[in-house]
Amino acid sequence: MSHYIGRFAPSPSGPLHFGSLVAALGSYFQARAMNGEWLVRIEDLDPPREMPGAADLILKTLEAYGLHWDRTVWYQSHRHQAYQGQIDAWLAQGQAYFCRCTRKQIRASGGYYNGACRHRHLTPQPGYAVRLQVDTPITHFYDEKHGKIEIPLALAQEDFIIKRRDGLFAYNLAVVLDDIDQGITQVVRGADLIEPTGRQISLYQQLGHPPVSYLHLPLAVDHSGHKLSKQNHAPAIDRHNPRPTLIQAMAFLGFELPVDIEAAELSEIVAWGCQNWHIHQLPETFEITR
Incomplete structure (x- = not known):
């Protein structure tokens, strides 16, 4: 370093x-x-x-x-311009997609998002989130103090939100x-x-x-x-x-x-x-x- x-x-x-x-x-x-x-x-x-x-x-x-x-x-x-620019690039490349699933629906399907909208090819609508397609899940990482830390597989495999349903950019x-x-x-x-x-x-x-x-x-x-x-x-x-x-x-x-x-x-x-x-x-x- x-x-x-x-x-x-x-x-x-x-x-x-x-x-x-x-x-x-x-x-x-x-x-x-x-x-x-x-x-x-x-x-x-x-x-x-x-x-x-x-x-x-x-x-x-x-x-x-x-x-x-x-x-x-x-x-x-x-x-905001930098965040939206990256989202637009991933949408154009097919690495991100629009999702209409609600929290209630996700809870009903086991608590983790199951990729339901990944292949629906939705167009932008009010109340839709944007998710990033996760093809290589990260199941662990190394912390400088604590060493190897495992991440639950179901969480690691989720296509996660990069822009929220309310239009705000996601923290991650x-x-x-x-x-x-x-x-x-x-x-x-x-x-x-x-x-x-x-x-x-x-x-x-x-x-x-x-x-x-x-x-x-x-x-x-x-x-x-x-x-x-x-x-x-x-x-x-x-x-x-x-x-x-x-x-x-x-x-x-x-x-x-x-x-x-x-x-x-x-x-x-x-x-x-x-x-x-x-x-x-x-x-x-x-x-x-x-």
Whole structure:
């Protein structure tokens, strides 16, 4: 790897919470430890789920925690032309097709899409999705921390959606095209995104581009086993007094901070984290109750 480029890509559905700070720190420390770049991308693909002002608040919070990004921040809402262009190319090549199946129909047929529309040659209609034809299923991948991770065959074989029935672009398509265009070399993110990794590797395969490497960090979950998320009303982290939460998040990632570092300036704590970061320090588990 000649030059490392990592990224943090939050969705602006609310302010940063503890779980998203863990993902930001893990990706930041890995990039800086590799003497690489760390980019920030706002994944504003789903306007109905977005909170007004959240994108700006996220960026201010990252700065308050001493996490400074390289290059200009990307916004997926500015990338629609690139996504649609790739979809149109695959439709023209016969690698993608329109699908009218509803979630109810898919549940009734066993919970996985069975390719019902693959050979129907449907023309575009309101309420139709676009699916990518999967001819070579990805049944496993290798995680930098956890090694070989298996993907259920039924999931791997699905022709998956690249444009939703409501007209919005699918996350998997957007994230892969963005990672390619930004030159990302490794994706460091929470373990909740393990499942779509196979589909993202399929997209790299369809595009004739070597996939990135992946490192999945442990998820912070509550005592009921639910991950800390905006959907589950996880509280926003304090950007006016960041030190205590920063130290907690670093401990979550396996750091053992010396007392003098805990008492240091915020910038010194972050710099120490960059210098002392190692993948082997990460917990072996995919979830940690907090």
